[in-house]
Amino acid sequence: MPSVLSIVLLALAVTAPSTQDGEAPPILVTRQLAASEGLEQGQIIRLAPDSRGEGGRPFRIAGVYEPVPDPARLGTLPREVRLHLPDLLALTRLPDVPAGTEYVEAINIALVDPAEARNFARDLNARMPGVSARPAAEAAGSGATFQVLRRFHLAIALVTIIASTVFLLALTIMLVDERRETVGLLRLIGLPVRRILVQIFLEGLLIATAGGLIGLLLASASESLINAFFQWRYDTALVFVRITPYVAAACLAVAVPLGTIATVTASWVLLRRNALRLARR
Amino acid sequence: MNGPPSSLIVRAIGVSRQFTMPAGPVTAVRDVTLEIGAGEHAAIRGPSGCGKSTLLHMLGCVDSPTAGTLLFDGQDVSSLSDAARSRLRLRQIGFVFQRFFLLPMLTAAENVELPQAEAGAARDDRTRRTRELLEFVGLGARSDHRPSQLSGGEMQRVAIARALANRPRLLLADEPTGELDQSTGEQIAALLDRVNADGTALVIVTHDGVLADRARRVLMMKDGRIERESTR
Numbered sequence: 216m217p218s219v220l221s222i223v224l225l226a227l228a229v230t231a232p233s234t235q236d237g238e239a240p241p242i243l244v245t246r247q248l249a250a251s252e253g254l255e256q257g258q259i260i261r262l263a264p265d266s267r268g269e270g271g272r273p274f275r276i277a278g279v280y281e282p283v284p285d286p287a288r289l290g291t292l293p294r295e296v297r298l299h300l301p302d303l304l305a306l307t308r309l310p311d312v313p314a315g316t317e318y319v320e321a322i323n324i325a326l327v328d329p330a331e332a333r334n335f336a337r338d339l340n341a342r343m344p345g346v347s348a349r350p351a352a353e354a355a356g357s358g359a360t361f362q363v364l365r366r367f368h369l370a371i372a373l374v375t376i377i378a379s380t381v382f383l384l385a386l387t388i389m390l391v392d393e394r395r396e397t398v399g400l401l402r403l404i405g406l407p408v409r410r411i412l413v414q415i416f417l418e419g420l421l422i423a424t425a426g427g428l429i430g431l432l433l434a435s436a437s438e439s440l441i442n443a444f445f446q447w448r449y450d451t452a453l454v455f456v457r458i459t460p461y462v463a464a465a466c467l468a469v470a471v472p473l474g475t476i477a478t479v480t481a482s483w484v485l486l487r488r489n490a491l492r493l494a495r496r
Numbered sequence: 497m498n499g500p501p502s503s504l505i506v507r508a509i510g511v512s513r514q515f516t517m518p519a520g521p522v523t524a525v526r527d528v529t530l531e532i533g534a535g536e537h538a539a540i541r542g543p544s545g546c547g548k549s550t551l552l553h554m555l556g557c558v559d560s561p562t563a564g565t566l567l568f569d570g571q572d573v574s575s576l577s578d579a580a581r582s583r584l585r586l587r588q589i590g591f592v593f594q595r596f597f598l599l600p601m602l603t604a605a606e607n608v609e610l611p612q613a614e615a616g617a618a619r620d621d622r623t624r625r626t627r628e629l630l631e632f633v634g635l636g637a638r639s640d641h642r643p644s645q646l647s648g649g650e651m652q653r654v655a656i657a658r659a660l661a662n663r664p665r666l667l668l669a670d671e672p673t674g675e676l677d678q679s680t681g682e683q684i685a686a687l688l689d690r691v692n693a694d695g696t697a698l699v700i701v702t703h704d705g706v707l708a709d710r711a712r713r714v715l716m717m718k719d720g721r722i723e724r725e726s727t728r
């Protein structure tokens with residue numbers, strides 16, 4: 216498969232079909248560009264390397280593609296076309312530059328098995344000293360924007376968890392306090408403290424698990440809604456929210472112990488008091 | 497029934513109970529020595545605040561004396577763990593309170609079944625015992641009703657049935673007729689008499705002279721002490 220590069224288009228003009236039809240090299244255009252300029256497959260258009268349209272050449276639209284979403288360019292229409300590398304070079308080469316002396320700063324390489332990216336990069340770096348190869352995912356992750364975003368997300372998550380823990384504790388203390396009579400009564404009848412604590416622990420576990428699951432259900436339900444809205448808003452295939460098994464597990468791993476501990480702590484405080492005073496209020 | 501209290505259930509030796517309050521300690525019970533034998537029928541009377549309830553709670557192992565010794569079945573209660581003391585309350589002692597203290601979300605039958613289940617009784621035995629008890633207190637037909645669907649007298653009867661669930665040796669009642677009108681109170685008093693006649697020792701705290709007069713032994717309390725004791 217020939218290598219394919221994309222270029223942000225500077226000038227673009229639709230030309231009437233001419234005798235050059237057969238010779239016009241094929242290109243692909245993004246769905247968004249096709250939509251905004253009213254382009255269709257089979258049309259002949261002129262592409263030029265500068266905005267004045269000088270030095271333009273005709274190309275045939277061989278197809279429309281959905282561009283790989285790029286969060287760094289959110290909100291800008293991907294007005295892009297893909298050309299075969301020789302066509303691109305021919306189009307962009309300055310008149311005084313001899314063919315074959317061009318250079319590129321970076322290329323993306325698609326691997327059949329993306330999991331091999333790290334090994335491939337290591338191998339390439341060892342073989343070609345002048346080249347710096349690294350997995351694309353890593354390159355994106357090391358971007359300062361993403362670091363900041365990630366920390367921001369973490370901060371929001373922590374604040375949410377701390378705030379809701381305080382809320383949860385207040386709530387369980389209220390709930391447990393509402394049951395002080397019952398607890399006092401059970402103590403009077405002769406239920407040992409441990410037995411009541413176990414009961415409350417099991418209840419807390421059940422409620423926390425149910426609450427965690429309901430939260431996940433809610434999140435999954437809103438996941439597609441949120442994505443649909445922002446994908447519509449920014450006309451992109453970018454996924455904004457995704458509840459992965461890891462995220463779900465992390466949520467439960469935090470929520471269930473937290474809920475259970477809150478319930479048991481609140482109850483323990485209550486159970487330490489005299490049964491009679493509990494029952495009598 | 498009036499045999500000598502040969503087998504002692506509970507024995508208080510110089511017990512006192514002091515509460516620490518912000519304004520200083522309050523001594524509710526002072527140096528009380530008392531024995532309750534099997535099958536006894538005793539009443540505790542005295543002015544409000546003289547320490548009747550506090551004494552009863554100590555006899556029922558719900559509260560612990562701050563001084564003196566309390567022996568239940570010859571065992572020093574203060575040396576028992578929470579689990580052991582809970583077991584004692586569950587199996588040996590029944591409590592009836594002025595305000596019934598039924599679990600509102602359970603039916604009458606479930607309220608009576610609860611202590612039996614906790615004591616590990618088999619389901620069939622529990623069901624049978626519960627039916628018997630509710631019939632004994634005259635509520636055989638109301639077993640599926642919740643406390644909110646019962647009158648005060650009926651709730652107190654369920655409470656008595658619950659207190660008897662595990663065949664306790666000692667039934668303690670704190671003003672069991674306090675919230676009931678006179679005729680309902682008399683029904684409850686008669687019911688308690690029958691419980692005692694069946695061999696359960698009974699200690700009733702009451703302001704009600706009529707209820708106290710049914711007891712063979714009346715203890716008069718004042719300022720935390722047993723001031724006077726009379727036996728019929």
Ligand SMILES: Nc1ncnc2c1ncn2[C@@H]1O[C@H](COP(=O)(O)OP(=O)(O)OP(=O)(O)O)[C@@H](O)[C@H]1O
Nearest residue numbers: 515517522523524543544545546547548549550551
């Ligand atoms: N938990 C407690 N904390 C502090 N003081 C208490 C407590 N329980 C009882 N007291 C005090 O101990 C004294 C005796 O109380 P107790 O309830 O035994 O009286 P009582 O004889 O049952 O009164 P009543 O007839 O009104 O029920 C009272 O002065 C009371 O205020």
Ligand SMILES: [Mg+2]
Nearest residue numbers: 548549550670
């Ligand atoms: Mg009292």
